Amino acid sequence: MNKRLKKTPAISLVVEVKNWTDGREVFCQFLEAHPELGLRFSENTYLNFTRIHGPSLVDLDVMRKPSLRAPYIADVTRFDAAAYERISKLGYSETAST
Numbered sequence: 001m002n003k004r005l006k007k008t009p010a011i012s013l014v015v016e017v018k019n020w021t022d023g024r025e026v027f028c029q030f031l032e033a034h035p036e037l038g039l040r041f042s043e044n045t046y047l048n049f050t051r052i053h054g055p056s057l058v059d060l061d062v063m064r065k066p067s068l069r070a071p072y073i074a075d076v077t078r079f080d081a082a083a084y085e086r087i088s089k090l091g092y093s094e095t096a097s098t
Contacts, residue, residue, distance in 0.1 A: 020064070020075055023050065023072030023073055024071065024072075026074040026079050027049060027083070030083055050063075056086065057082055057086070
């Protein structure tokens, strides 16, 4: 423990931001909710999705990447509509990012 830090009594953090969670989990639930898209969850499906659609979802503030090596987090209140729009209109291929 850092000696310069004073030991403080235990406090309870009040967490008010509860709509951001692990991107993999949100994407998995999204695919389970939309079998009409014809996609099944796998690590490769998730990696392709984030490579193809991740940057545009970050621009829309639907997903965030807190740091270079950190996993994506997703806003559970807006992910479904935005991801469905991207996949259903642009598809799930390399050309979707253009």
